[in-house]
Amino acid sequence: NATKLFNYLLQAFETERNMYIINQLQTYLQDKKSKLVLYTYDSFLFDLDRTEGLEVILRLKKILNAGSFPVKVKAGLNYGEMQDITERINGH
Secondary structure, eight states: HHHHHHHHHHHHHHHHHHHHHHHHHHHHHSSOOEEEEEEEEEEEEEEEGGHHHHHHHHHHHHHHHTTSSOOOEOOSSSGGGGGOOOHHHTTT
């Protein structure tokens, strides 16, 4: 039916867009210690090397924000303890 077809087209567009973004992320990170470690539908998990600093976070956010989609940034030592730091990042 029309609703299913629309959903399939929307999912296909999102997947294609995310593959483009993953390619940009991987290209940017290829000479970095920080790495993309997980992608799930609408979120990306990075293992960031602290020695690379805020510059890496800001560049990743810029890549992810292509197309003006909102980007939230969370940080923590492990997945279960992440805290939202979006506002702190937006101030830079």
